[in-house]
Amino acid sequence: xxxxxxxxxxxxxxxxxxxxxxHGRLRLQRTVGVVVLTxxxxxxxxxxxxxxxxxxxxxxxxxxxxxxxxxxxxxxxAALMLVVAAIxxxxxxxxxxxxxxxxxxxxxxxxxxxxxxxxxxxxFLAGDLFNLFVAFEVMLSASYVLLTLGGxxxxxxxxxxxxxxxxxxxxLFITAVALVYAATGTVNLADLAVRIxxxxxxxxxxxxxxFLVVFGIKAAIFPLFFWLPDSYPTSPxxxxxxxxxxxxxxxVYAIIRSQTLLFPSDGPSTLLLSIAGATMLVGVLGAIAQxxxxxxxxxxxxxxxxxxxxxxxxxxxAGIAGAIFYILHHIVVKTTLFLVDGLIESxxxxxxxxxxxxxxxxxxxVAAFFMLPALSLAGLPPFSGFVxxxxxxxxxxxxxxxxxxxxxxxxxxxxxFSMTKIWAGAFxxxxxxxxxxxxxxxxxxxxxRSALWSTGALVVVSLAIALTAxxxxxxxxxxxxxxxDPAHYIDLVLSE
Amino acid sequence: MNLLLVTVIxxxxxxxxxxxxxxxxxxxxxxLAVMGHGANLLLLAAGGPAGRPPIVGTGTAESFADPLPQAxxxxxxVITFGVTSLLLAxxxxxxRLRHDDEVEDDVExxxxxxxxxxxx
Numbered sequence: 001x002x003x004x005x006x007x008x009x010x011x012x013x014x015x016x017x018x019x020x021x022x023h024g025r026l027r028l029q030r031t032v033g034v035v036v037l038t039x040x041x042x043x044x045x046x047x048x049x050x051x052x053x054x055x056x057x058x059x060x061x062x063x064x065x066x067x068x069x070x071x072x073x074x075x076x077x078a079a080l081m082l083v084v085a086a087i088x089x090x091x092x093x094x095x096x097x098x099x100x101x102x103x104x105x106x107x108x109x110x111x112x113x114x115x116x117x118x119x120x121x122x123x124f125l126a127g128d129l130f131n132l133f134v135a136f137e138v139m140l141s142a143s144y145v146l147l148t149l150g151g152x153x154x155x156x157x158x159x160x161x162x163x164x165x166x167x168x169x170x171x172l173f174i175t176a177v178a179l180v181y182a183a184t185g186t187v188n189l190a191d192l193a194v195r196i197x198x199x200x201x202x203x204x205x206x207x208x209x210x211f212l213v214v215f216g217i218k219a220a221i222f223p224l225f226f227w228l229p230d231s232y233p234t235s236p237x238x239x240x241x242x243x244x245x246x247x248x249x250x251x252v253y254a255i256i257r258s259q260t261l262l263f264p265s266d267g268p269s270t271l272l273l274s275i276a277g278a279t280m281l282v283g284v285l286g287a288i289a290q291x292x293x294x295x296x297x298x299x300x301x302x303x304x305x306x307x308x309x310x311x312x313x314x315x316x317x318a319g320i321a322g323a324i325f326y327i328l329h330h331i332v333v334k335t336t337l338f339l340v341d342g343l344i345e346s347x348x349x350x351x352x353x354x355x356x357x358x359x360x361x362x363x364x365x366v367a368a369f370f371m372l373p374a375l376s377l378a379g380l381p382p383f384s385g386f387v388x389x390x391x392x393x394x395x396x397x398x399x400x401x402x403x404x405x406x407x408x409x410x411x412x413x414x415x416x417f418s419m420t421k422i423w424a425g426a427f428x429x430x431x432x433x434x435x436x437x438x439x440x441x442x443x444x445x446x447x448x449r450s451a452l453w454s455t456g457a458l459v460v461v462s463l464a465i466a467l468t469a470x471x472x473x474x475x476x477x478x479x480x481x482x483x484x485d486p487a488h489y490i491d492l493v494l495s496e
Numbered sequence: 497m498n499l500l501l502v503t504v505i506x507x508x509x510x511x512x513x514x515x516x517x518x519x520x521x522x523x524x525x526x527x528l529a530v531m532g533h534g535a536n537l538l539l540l541a542a543g544g545p546a547g548r549p550p551i552v553g554t555g556t557a558e559s560f561a562d563p564l565p566q567a568x569x570x571x572x573x574v575i576t577f578g579v580t581s582l583l584l585a586x587x588x589x590x591x592r593l594r595h596d597d598e599v600e601d602d603v604e605x606x607x608x609x610x611x612x613x614x615x616x
Binding site for chain 2: 171
């Protein structure tokens with residue numbers, strides 16, 4: 001059973017190496033990617049079943065005991081994230097293979113995509129700060145290459161911003177690790193959870209804030225989000241979709257992990273709640289000003305990150321459970337929306353709303369694929385977004401944090417407005433209206449079947465989250481209950 | 497920890513930050529490299545006082561230098577090296593495309609800012 005943990009890292013990394021050797025033989029590369037990621041998904045599901053059944057798992061790589069060796073830890077939160085991430089990378093890879101306008105044929109797409117998957121798994125499983133850093137770097141290095149694949153002027157410009165910001169965050173991360181090591185003499189998370197509470201309050205606050213900034217840049221929280229809407233929209237659809245779904249959420253995962261384990265707070269944290277409110281509001285206001293679908297959706301990522309931080313800021317089991325549920329829902333829905341935008345762009349050649357219109361007549365299925373996740377994103381019942389937001393709002397009311405709850409409801413309304421804008425701009429209108437008439441007559445043929453159905457499959461996954469909301473929420477609550485008391489984690493790792 | 501090392505670390509961070517705030521790409525990259533050196537030295541300083549030998553033979557734990565921060569610094573150096581090479585390649589590509597070393601504003605941002613100004 002415990003072999004599964006290292007396997008989740010080894011499988012995609014081995015696949016990446018194989019894919020690199022098979023360079024130039026596209027068909028084999030595609031097979032390797034799909035096979036490896038399918039195996040990865042199965043391993044993740046197996047892990048989730050075992051972890052939810054018989055408790056969290058720990059592996060000390062190489063047999064060195066906990067504070068010294070490299071530790072991989074899979075608790076329920078990590079296992080849930082691993083499963084959703086595995087579904088997403090597989091879905092997006094299938095989409096990329098089928099989609100004619102993507103960069104799937106470019107030299108390093110397949111190896112880099114698998115390296116990205118390795119980095120994401122590694123970040124979820126890391127049991128010490130330095131491994132988290134290395135996993136982040138593996139993920140980010142792959143993302144730099146994917147983002148600038150093709151080297152068009154637009155991509156180079158926005159890729160530059162992204163690389164510079166990420167590299168700065170990484171340098172700050174090393175700084176934070178060095179300071180933590182100087183203060184405590186360890187980088188193992190469980191060991192740190194024991195030693196950090198013994199530090200003077202000032203040092204503790206400074207370290208906590210430094211980590212919040214480091215992970216906040218990756219997670220794109222207010223006021224560190226400005227790079228995201230700038231750099232995501234320029235890359236090819238599958239790349240943007242997987243970035244939008246996973247990369248920022250890895251940052252949120254690191255924030256939740258570090259704040260619950262290393263810097264636990266006694267009650268609701270006003271700092272985190274204010275950040276959450278500002279992130280939600282600024283993100284959605286930015287989205288309303290945009291005209292291009294990818295840019296609108298990119299700003300919505302920022303806005304949605306606020307909800308996740310909101311749940312963490314409450315610092316209760318129900319709050320963190322809401323945040324976990326929100327992350328799971330958001331990863332699926334956001335990736336799907338970007339893939340739908342990719343379908344639209346592959347037909348019309350543009351994502352600009354003022355040039356689109358009447359698509360519902362040409363592409364009824366794509367319209368449906370957009371409609372369902374869009375309503376879910378806005379938080380309308382009976383979709384998964386409604387459950388997630390309800391959980392957070394209820395907890396906010398129970399804690400009497402009315403201002404931030406009010407902001408979150410307002411932002412939901414504005415999100416709905418923004419989704420309606422895309423719907424009205426791209427899908428509605430008469431089929432023979434001026435903007436739509438320059439569409440070629442045989443447009444349906446240009447959407448490949450695998451791209452269409454992988455998008456459809458992800459829509460089904462998001463509906464499945466809504467249908468099984470009770471079970472998923474129950475899992476999230478158990479994960480949150482386990483996380484809110486650091487003693488569980490410490491016992492688990494240090495007693496190995 | 498000795499004063500010289502602390503001063504050097506502080507200096508490297510200061511220079512790195514200053515260069516990062518410039519508008520030309522070459523300076524930004526140099527700034528990141530300098531700041532990375534500062535971070536690596538900080539890791540080294542986190543390992544305890546200078547002058548202790550590496551682990552050779554046997555003895556008490558205090559008589560040897562702490563190998564962990566040095567291992568961390570090595571890993572960090574390798575990663576920074578790789579990413580900096582990529583950045584240089586990107587900067588070269590950007591120069592080839594535009595014959596300019598400045599960081600450009602986002603096109604869409606400018607369009608929306610213009611549209612906003614037009615409303616008034």
